[in-house]
Amino acid sequence: xETENSTEISSFADQISTSSFAFSSIFxxxxxxxxxxxxxxxGSSLGFMELLGIQDLGDPPAFDFPEPAPALxxxxxxxxxxxxxxxxxxxxxxxxxxxxxxxxxxxxxxxVVEEEEQEKTKKALKPKKKNQKREREPRFAxxxxxxxxxxxxxxxxxxxxxxxxxxxxxxxxxxxxTSAMCGVKKRVERSCxxxxxxxxxxxxxxxxxxxxxxxxxxxxxxxxxLVFAPDxxxxxxxxQTSQSHSLQQQQQHPYFFNFPPSMNFSPSSDPTPSLLxxxxxxxxxxxxxTLLRDHGLLQDIVPAEMRKEE
DNA sequence: CGCTTTTGACCCGCGC
DNA sequence: GCGCGGGTCAAAAGCG
Numbered sequence: 001x002e003t004e005n006s007t008e009i010s011s012f013a014d015q016i017s018t019s020s021f022a023f024s025s026i027f028x029x030x031x032x033x034x035x036x037x038x039x040x041x042x043g044s045s046l047g048f049m050e051l052l053g054i055q056d057l058g059d060p061p062a063f064d065f066p067e068p069a070p071a072l073x074x075x076x077x078x079x080x081x082x083x084x085x086x087x088x089x090x091x092x093x094x095x096x097x098x099x100x101x102x103x104x105x106x107x108x109x110x111x112v113v114e115e116e117e118q119e120k121t122k123k124a125l126k127p128k129k130k131n132q133k134r135e136r137e138p139r140f141a142x143x144x145x146x147x148x149x150x151x152x153x154x155x156x157x158x159x160x161x162x163x164x165x166x167x168x169x170x171x172x173x174x175x176x177x178t179s180a181m182c183g184v185k186k187r188v189e190r191s192c193x194x195x196x197x198x199x200x201x202x203x204x205x206x207x208x209x210x211x212x213x214x215x216x217x218x219x220x221x222x223x224x225x226l227v228f229a230p231d232x233x234x235x236x237x238x239x240q241t242s243q244s245h246s247l248q249q250q251q252q253h254p255y256f257f258n259f260p261p262s263m264n265f266s267p268s269s270d271p272t273p274s275l276l277x278x279x280x281x282x283x284x285x286x287x288x289x290t291l292l293r294d295h296g297l298l299q300d301i302v303p304a305e306m307r308k309e310e
Numbered sequence: 311c312g313c314t315t316t317t318g319a320c321c322c323g324c325g326c
Numbered sequence: 327g328c329g330c331g332g333g334t335c336a337a338a339a340g341c342g
Contacts, residue, residue: 159315161334174333178313187333 141201149173149188149198155206157186168192182207 144151150173157175165172172189184204191197 158313160336162316163332163334166331172332185333 139201139203141199143191144198144200145194145196146198147196149190150175151198151200155179155184165189165192170195177206179206179208 150157156178158178159173159175161174162171163174168189168191170190170192172187175186175188177184184202184206186203187199187201189199191199
């Protein structure tokens, strides 16, 4: 598996320079949900801007795609994905980064202080320094078609809040990693447009390399596919169109991210700040990034200049 | 008994 | 300044 992953990551890196790539599922990499699966051929395509996580998941409609994204180009060789076809989670998922709000906040506050993080651990009721906005961790979000809200990802989470989502009948749940000193959080909510789609947003990095053993109480169901979600204003991923068809398609090649041809990802290119933001995002996101990093794969998928961001 | 979930209250940032 | 919505806290309840 490891070898296969490495191979896959390499191909991923190779494809970055050609504007499209395949990427194994973060859950797969997390090592907790390795099942038998179909090889990946081509996947759904997604917009670059979306890949960058410009989409604000909180704003409905989350899946309004103005125009279809370019076709995905994924080599057949990149079939590392072994996905169990569980009855609970049928494929189709898309992921998106929630960098928009984060970016907005960072623009207004250039101070990145660890103090902020510590402050967050303190009581929220405590008055905060006026000039220090809360520093938000990079986020990594993805959508999963699943009947269960809380997908097991190898870590233990404690729910610390739940809020009703505006314009949505489904509440949003807030979870924190139960490991001491690990401030990773995640939010789980269902898409109001498609109740079968669960939107999970990770925030922060796990400070512990080894995920705890999954508990039986949580659903141990991996997403069948992961695709970065598009920004409504940018490229799009027709998640809701011909679901059965795309579902079947994606089951054949799940766990692939795709950059449209319009995305020039060559090292020589000059990534926009948002791109850097989002890439850092991907590299630091929860389990996926942690594992990638732990396995020394980070450099394979993220340009050096982006890694500097961290 | 210890851990997790629930839930109402509170704080904060943002838009108007 | 005010209202709204997102995010978090913490006491109480639930559960194994």
